[in-house]
Amino acid sequence: MNLLSDDYFYLKAKYKGFRSRASYKLLEINDKFRVFKNGQIVVDLGASPGGWSQIASKKVGQNGKVIAIDKAYISPFKEKNIEIVNRDIFDEELANFIIANFKIIDVLISDCAPNISGDYNRDHSIQISLANRALDLSEKLLKENGCFVCKTFQGSEHQDFIRRMKETFKDVKLFKPKASRKKSAEIYVIGKDLITTENKNAEE
Numbered sequence: 001m002n003l004l005s006d007d008y009f010y011l012k013a014k015y016k017g018f019r020s021r022a023s024y025k026l027l028e029i030n031d032k033f034r035v036f037k038n039g040q041i042v043v044d045l046g047a048s049p050g051g052w053s054q055i056a057s058k059k060v061g062q063n064g065k066v067i068a069i070d071k072a073y074i075s076p077f078k079e080k081n082i083e084i085v086n087r088d089i090f091d092e093e094l095a096n097f098i099i100a101n102f103k104i105i106d107v108l109i110s111d112c113a114p115n116i117s118g119d120y121n122r123d124h125s126i127q128i129s130l131a132n133r134a135l136d137l138s139e140k141l142l143k144e145n146g147c148f149v150c151k152t153f154q155g156s157e158h159q160d161f162i163r164r165m166k167e168t169f170k171d172v173k174l175f176k177p178k179a180s181r182k183k184s185a186e187i188y189v190i191g192k193d194l195i196t197t198e199n200k201n202a203e204e
């Protein structure tokens, strides 16, 4: 048996009680890039069904909080530190709502993806607009030195997105977890150390 086949992560997630095989992608990202710390506040965009929120919940512990946001329904979690917000990430009031209720965010993670239509250029373009919206929200919500993890699909608009990431974060890395299907054009972008107006000016 090929231990890293697609079924392997699906079955492992079922066995461990994770809501999706995507949990293993975030575990690998966290092992490599040390995204989470105990007590942090995390916003999870495109959170349904909830595999990423479950991992973030474990990593930040009971002193931390995870805000799980999706336009699709998310069934209630048994984890007490996860709060569900049923909204579209393009909702213009979303950033104000998060700041009013949860204040400054330590980590923003986005696994947002469109429903795949089969027209790759169209799917790529929608996915990059979701990634750009997540990046806009990271600028509004993250504290200085905050961390951002974002799903992207490789394609013609990818380089422009990476350029924007490099203008926004001091440290930008790309990573394809083993749990991500080989056939998929999906690749994750990790941005560390948000460049704020204050720290940008300090370096000039």
Ligand SMILES: C[S@@+](CC[C@H](N)C(=O)[O-])C[C@H]1O[C@@H](n2cnc3c(N)ncnc32)[C@H](O)[C@@H]1O
Pocket: 019, 020, 022, 023, 045, 046, 047, 048, 049, 050, 051, 052, 053, 069, 070, 071, 072, 087, 088, 089, 090, 111, 112, 113, 114, 130
């Ligand atoms: C690949 S799934 C996320 C899987 C999730 N990370 C997990 O571990 O279970 C992508 C999600 O993005 C959500 N999504 C896509 N567009 C969105 C939007 N405009 N606003 C909010 N959620 C969106 C979809 O509803 C879907 O649930």
